[in-house]
Amino acid sequence: MLDLSVIVNNFTFLVVQGLLGLGGFAGGTLRLALPAIGLGFLLGIFIGLARLTRMAWIRVPATLYVEFFRGVPLVMVIFWMWFIMPQLLRLPIPEYGVALTAFVIFEAAYFGEIVRAGIQSVPRGQVEAATGLGLSGAQAMAYVVLPQALRNMVPSIVTQMIVLFKDTSLASIIGYVDLTKAAQIVNNREIRPFELYLFIAVVYWIFTYSMSRAARRLEQRVAQA
Amino acid sequence: MAEPAIAFRLVNKFFGRLHVLKDIDLTVAPGEVVVVCGPSGSGKSTLIRCVNALERVQSGEIVVLGESVTSAGANLTRLRTQVGMVFQSFNLFPHMTALQNIMLAPLKVRRLARAEVEKTARALLERVGIPDKADNYPANLSGGQQQRVAIARALAMHPKIMLFDEPTSALDPEMINEVLEVMTDLARDGMTMMVVTHEMGFARRVARRIVFMDGGVVVEEAAPEAFFASPTSDRARQFLSKILSH
Numbered sequence A: 001m002l003d004l005s006v007i008v009n010n011f012t013f014l015v016v017q018g019l020l021g022l023g024g025f026a027g028g029t030l031r032l033a034l035p036a037i038g039l040g041f042l043l044g045i046f047i048g049l050a051r052l053t054r055m056a057w058i059r060v061p062a063t064l065y066v067e068f069f070r071g072v073p074l075v076m077v078i079f080w081m082w083f084i085m086p087q088l089l090r091l092p093i094p095e096y097g098v099a100l101t102a103f104v105i106f107e108a109a110y111f112g113e114i115v116r117a118g119i120q121s122v123p124r125g126q127v128e129a130a131t132g133l134g135l136s137g138a139q140a141m142a143y144v145v146l147p148q149a150l151r152n153m154v155p156s157i158v159t160q161m162i163v164l165f166k167d168t169s170l171a172s173i174i175g176y177v178d179l180t181k182a183a184q185i186v187n188n189r190e191i192r193p194f195e196l197y198l199f200i201a202v203v204y205w206i207f208t209y210s211m212s213r214a215a216r217r218l219e220q221r222v223a224q225a
Numbered sequence B: 001m002a003e004p005a006i007a008f009r010l011v012n013k014f015f016g017r018l019h020v021l022k023d024i025d026l027t028v029a030p031g032e033v034v035v036v037c038g039p040s041g042s043g044k045s046t047l048i049r050c051v052n053a054l055e056r057v058q059s060g061e062i063v064v065l066g067e068s069v070t071s072a073g074a075n076l077t078r079l080r081t082q083v084g085m086v087f088q089s090f091n092l093f094p095h096m097t098a099l100q101n102i103m104l105a106p107l108k109v110r111r112l113a114r115a116e117v118e119k120t121a122r123a124l125l126e127r128v129g130i131p132d133k134a135d136n137y138p139a140n141l142s143g144g145q146q147q148r149v150a151i152a153r154a155l156a157m158h159p160k161i162m163l164f165d166e167p168t169s170a171l172d173p174e175m176i177n178e179v180l181e182v183m184t185d186l187a188r189d190g191m192t193m194m195v196v197t198h199e200m201g202f203a204r205r206v207a208r209r210i211v212f213m214d215g216g217v218v219v220e221e222a223a224p225e226a227f228f229a230s231p232t233s234d235r236a237r238q239f240l241s242k243i244l245s246h
């Protein structure tokens, strides 16, 4: 039988510590996912633009960056940040810093590809029309290309955000107490795996499902314009 | 004779190894309307795209309104505000209304005040015959209406020269005339125009001169009456018989 008392009794720990990251340990799924999505996308815009520039000294490193981070597992990047970066920099990096940096660096490669593809999906005639009107390259990008590119990118961006949101559970391997780790800690004490892992599955699902719902509504609104 | 509005001097243009414009020597006087025609791939689009430096050339010189556009230090922004361009596929900005399409460049390039820009934009929509479509997005306009917005958008920068690249080829037959009428009015008002088109009726009525191109070369240059009555080259004769037979 399902015994939900284990959830009720540990609700504060699971939600405040595991989901929000406001407890006594470094952790929190949302505290990691939200800035990772924001910063990763921001960095991704620059990487996507860098991959399209004619200046090889910008384009080539950006391309190598994307190809490299898309070719290695996220767990490995997290381990690097955890074991190698502190040695190289000769200073300790806390769990939160390690996790956030690893996610931003890793996800920016994927967001960068989405941005690049989005920009390339805008027909060349659009840039020509803007250029022909006297707009500079940067103005054409800002007023003509990016607004259309972003619109085309919405579905892939949301998919990537959902992937990232779920991947935050990997941060638990360095002792970062996110939702998954919090459930594991409680389970070690109470041995109620079914209830606990069902509960966090529902929490993850609620967030990812709202994201895809919001995305669908955004797409519809954008399509009407 | 007054200084030409556009002058090509021994212009050569390559796409990689493909020689697309060969020793082009051509001038267009202020207020003159020149129609460019010729078979597909002959270099017509490339020719007029050189005028506002959408294409760079490998040799020769192009002078527009007294300034070389092919020299290294050419002020391309200034050039492009003086030369308007209209494309076959309209190229309206789909995320902006008709009015916003027209207002973008005056706001961002000329940095004029919004109220003034909007007034001009509405007047231009009036001029091209669709004042009631200001708030429509391109997707909700017919092809002919889209092309008229595109013309208004180019005119909003008060250009001295207008380039048209097959402005009616993508249109359903019943919409061709509404666009040609706007162009005819422009010509009557003294606009300098280079028009790539196969609308020979328009060419006959409006053009001062026809330029016939084939294989990257200007094969023939003549007044419309002469060109249609007695083309001197075989290639022009063949081309005309194909075009006029349908």
Ligand SMILES: Nc1ncnc2c1ncn2[C@@H]1O[C@H](COP(=O)(O)OP(=O)(O)OP(=O)(O)O)[C@@H](O)[C@H]1O
Binding pocket: B015, B018, B020, B038, B039, B040, B041, B042, B043, B044, B045, B046, B047
């Ligand atoms: N960006 C480009 N890169 C490579 N080749 C090109 C490019 N643009 C045009 N060409 C080639 O240059 C030649 C001339 O093209 P252009 O578009 O000027 O011809 P056109 O006379 O306008 O033809 P159409 O009537 O089909 O529009 C063609 O052979 C075309 O394939």
Ligand SMILES: [Mg+2]
Binding pocket: B044, B045, B046, B165, B166
């Ligand atoms: Mg063409």
